Amino acid sequence: MNRTWNLEPLYPSFDSELFHQDFELLENKLDALESIELNDNQIQSIEAYINALTDIYFLQDRLLHFVELTFTADTSNEKAIKYMDQLENMMTKLTKPMVRFQYFLKDIDNLSDLVSKSELIKEHLFVLGELKEDSQYLLSEQEELIISKLKSTGSSAWSNLQNKISSSLMIPIEQNGEIKELPLAHVRTLASNPDADVRKKAYDAELKAYPQIEESSAAALNAIKGEVNTLGELRGYNSALDEALIKSRMLPQVLDAMLSAMKEKLPVLEKYFFKKGELLGHTNGLPFYELFAPVGESNSQYTLEEAHTLIVDKFRSFSDELADFTDHAFKNRWIDIDPREGKVGGAFCAYSHTLKESRILTNFTGSFDGVSTLAHELGHAYHGSLLTDESIWNIHYPMPLAETASIFCETIVTQALLEKAEADEAIGILEQVLQNAGQVITDIYSRFLFESEVLDKRKDYPLTVDNLKETMLNAQKEAYGKGLDHSHLHPYMWACKPHYYSGDLSFYNFPYAFGLLFAKGLYAIYEQEGQAFIPKYKQLLQATGKMKAAEVTQLVGIDITSIDFWRGSLNLIEKEVDLFLSLTESK
Numbered sequence: 001m002n003r004t005w006n007l008e009p010l011y012p013s014f015d016s017e018l019f020h021q022d023f024e025l026l027e028n029k030l031d032a033l034e035s036i037e038l039n040d041n042q043i044q045s046i047e048a049y050i051n052a053l054t055d056i057y058f059l060q061d062r063l064l065h066f067v068e069l070t071f072t073a074d075t076s077n078e079k080a081i082k083y084m085d086q087l088e089n090m091m092t093k094l095t096k097p098m099v100r101f102q103y104f105l106k107d108i109d110n111l112s113d114l115v116s117k118s119e120l121i122k123e124h125l126f127v128l129g130e131l132k133e134d135s136q137y138l139l140s141e142q143e144e145l146i147i148s149k150l151k152s153t154g155s156s157a158w159s160n161l162q163n164k165i166s167s168s169l170m171i172p173i174e175q176n177g178e179i180k181e182l183p184l185a186h187v188r189t190l191a192s193n194p195d196a197d198v199r200k201k202a203y204d205a206e207l208k209a210y211p212q213i214e215e216s217s218a219a220a221l222n223a224i225k226g227e228v229n230t231l232g233e234l235r236g237y238n239s240a241l242d243e244a245l246i247k248s249r250m251l252p253q254v255l256d257a258m259l260s261a262m263k264e265k266l267p268v269l270e271k272y273f274f275k276k277g278e279l280l281g282h283t284n285g286l287p288f289y290e291l292f293a294p295v296g297e298s299n300s301q302y303t304l305e306e307a308h309t310l311i312v313d314k315f316r317s318f319s320d321e322l323a324d325f326t327d328h329a330f331k332n333r334w335i336d337i338d339p340r341e342g343k344v345g346g347a348f349c350a351y352s353h354t355l356k357e358s359r360i361l362t363n364f365t366g367s368f369d370g371v372s373t374l375a376h377e378l379g380h381a382y383h384g385s386l387l388t389d390e391s392i393w394n395i396h397y398p399m400p401l402a403e404t405a406s407i408f409c410e411t412i413v414t415q416a417l418l419e420k421a422e423a424d425e426a427i428g429i430l431e432q433v434l435q436n437a438g439q440v441i442t443d444i445y446s447r448f449l450f451e452s453e454v455l456d457k458r459k460d461y462p463l464t465v466d467n468l469k470e471t472m473l474n475a476q477k478e479a480y481g482k483g484l485d486h487s488h489l490h491p492y493m494w495a496c497k498p499h500y501y502s503g504d505l506s507f508y509n510f511p512y513a514f515g516l517l518f519a520k521g522l523y524a525i526y527e528q529e530g531q532a533f534i535p536k537y538k539q540l541l542q543a544t545g546k547m548k549a550a551e552v553t554q555l556v557g558i559d560i561t562s563i564d565f566w567r568g569s570l571n572l573i574e575k576e577v578d579l580f581l582s583l584t585e586s587k
Contacts, residue, residue, distance in 0.1 A: 003335075003337040003338050004333070004337070005334060007066060007359070010062055010069075010352065011062075011066045025059060026090065027090055033097045034097050036048050036049060038100065043114055045104065046105075046114070046120075051120075054391070054393070056094070060091065061353050065350060065354070065355075067087060068350070071084060072348075073342075073344075075342050075343070076342050092145075099140075099144045100141055103138070105131055106132055106136070111125060111129055112125065126546040127394065137237060154223070154227055155502075158223045158501070159224065159498075159501045159503065162216070162217055167183065168183070169184040170183060170184075171184060171206060171208075172209075173187060174201060184206070187205060188206065192294060194294055196280065200287075202289070203287075203289030203488075206492075214492070214495060215465060218463065221454070221468065221494065224500075243506065244506050244507040247398065248398045248400050248549065249547075249549045250398070250549045251548075251550055253561045254560045255510060257565075258510070258517065259445070259448070260563055260566075261517075261563050261566035261569075261570055262441055262445055262566070262570065265567075265573070266445070268570075268574045269434075269437065269441060269573075270481045272438065273285065275580070275581055275584060276293075277290065277485065279295055279584060280293055285485040286483060287487075287488035288485075288489050291438070292435060295428065295584075296425070296427030300368055302366050303366065304337060304364065307370070307374055310413070312326050314412055315378075315412060318526075325381075325382055326382070329358070334358060335361075343363070345363060346361075347361060347362040347363065349361075349378075349381050351381065353388075353392045357384075360377045360381060362377060368428070368429065368432060372432065375409050375410045376409060376410040382409065383404070383405035386538055394546045395545045396545050397544035399515075400514035400515060400549055401514075401544045402511070403511070407515055407520075408522055418433075427583050430576060430579060434573075436516075437573050437576070441516070442479050442480055444509045444512055444513045446480065448509050448510055449475040449478060450493075450494065451500065454500075455506070468494050471494075472492070472493050473491050476490065476493075518553065518558075518560070518569070520572050521565060522556065525556060540553075540555045540556055543555060
């Protein structure tokens with residue numbers, strides 16, 4: 001099996017005639033967009049914009065996927081870097097005509113009146129309505145154009161700086177009797193090393209190194225959050241959180257219900273953290289450097305062929321369609337499998353509407369976690385496959401719904417393995433599941449608390465390094481409670497998490513909790529309804545790009561404004577904690 005992905009269906013290479021033709025065509029279509037008239041013939045004007053933007057979106061989709069996927073597989077590729085920068089600059093040409101279009105939509109009293117006279121408007125009514133709603137937060141065309149250009153030397157530049165200084169930070173650490181200098185990202189991966197001494201040394205070395213970048217990181221964070229507050233106030237958002245919720249298509253009462261339920265269940269995960277600490281020989285709670293320590297005997301190793309067979313087999317228990325789709329993805333080079341020099345870390349799935357296919361990047365090493373990650377990313381790809389017949393306008397789902405299919409597919413595999421595992425193996429699998437839940441529930445809650453306070457304080461003054469460290473420690477103490485050893489926390493988590501350094505996406509945290517808990521709730525319904533659930537599940541995924549979050553979830557009878565739904569999902573995690581405590585009682 002070929003272990004690298006195939007990008008040739010997008011373009012043969014950067015030197016191909018088709019690539020350069022499309023690059024030039026995109027620029028021409030962006031220039032032509034400004035000449036489209038918006039006049040009293042509302043239907044004709046809207047249809048002209050829809051058609052012109054559709055052409056632009058398809059070209060952008062194809063070009064950007066080829067450039068970005070090439071870069072992620074080889075970050076030293078100079079052509080990819082060059083064309084990424086050129087595409088980013090070129091797409092700023094979209095700002096002015098889009099603002100003009102939104103203002104045009106704003107002046108239309110009732111868009112739905114036009115639906116009976118235009119199938120094209122009917123198909124795109126949700127997104128058009130969203131553009132109309134969002135127009136209330138727009139400034140003038142000229143102001144928006146200036147902002148889009150200034151962002152490249154404002155929040156984007158600060159974000160790039162922080163990424164550069166954190167990724168280039170080299171940390172001296174003792175390994176096998178000699179001192180080696182390793183990148184920050186590498187040192188952080190040692191938190192899951194089986195050797196406790198390695199984990200502790202990595203944590204100590206990491207904290208010791210942050211003062212080299214703390215002032216620069218604090219300056220970047222202050223600048224970005226300052227920009228977020230300033231632009232939010234100018235545009236009329238109540239707060240950065242208000243803006244994030246609108247972009248997430250989420251009602252405030254949904255977030256309130258979810259966070260309230262999460263807060264109620266924090267003591268449950270606190271018990272898990274404390275027990276894990278005891279298993280590792282700690283009596284005052286779990287030190288932060290032990291959060292990712294392996295526990296149990298889940299040390300099974302899988303070849304890629306075994307992972308392929310296992311995932312397809314477990315997916316087939318859900319549906320032949322999902323299993324066959326997954327088999328096709330493996331066999332047709334949708335996946336770039338192995339870690340290597342120059343390839344980005346982690347994992348992701350990118351769906352291209354031009355190809356009607358996805359491409360998946362992983363860094364598979366054969367562990368159970370690696371199998372779980374493959375299942376997770378294949379879930380994203382399956383979600384994309386259900387959107388192939390949608391307009392390119394209707395495929396962009398908000399972050400809270402983005403993790404639905406991925407976590408659902410991950411759960412299918414995990415639950416199947418858990419059912420057949422012996423006690424020691426079950427402990428290891430459960431530990432992986434709860435380790436993830438601890439991050440997505442408890443740690444996400446701490447990040448939410450931290451970011452809320454930083455944004456609030458930044459309205460009045462820039463925060464010092466000491467302010468940021470203290471705020472982070474307080475957030476960790478509140479979220480983790482006695483589950484963590486308060487003498488071994490992590491005051492610099494704000495300096496190593498890129499999520500905080502986005503000028504366009506604040507609160508890159510609560511959507512992950514939503515994704516986990518919503519997928520858990522869906523899986524519970526599937527266990528009750530069996531095969532009858534599948535058509536409703538597919539309908540839900542197909543609707544994620546053209547409905548508000550609460551409307552999508554109602555398709556399967558779930559009211560996400562109700563705290564009881566979130567409590568039900570968290571009860572499933574509580575059962576997993578109880579099983580973990582029971583299995584480890586004599587350990």
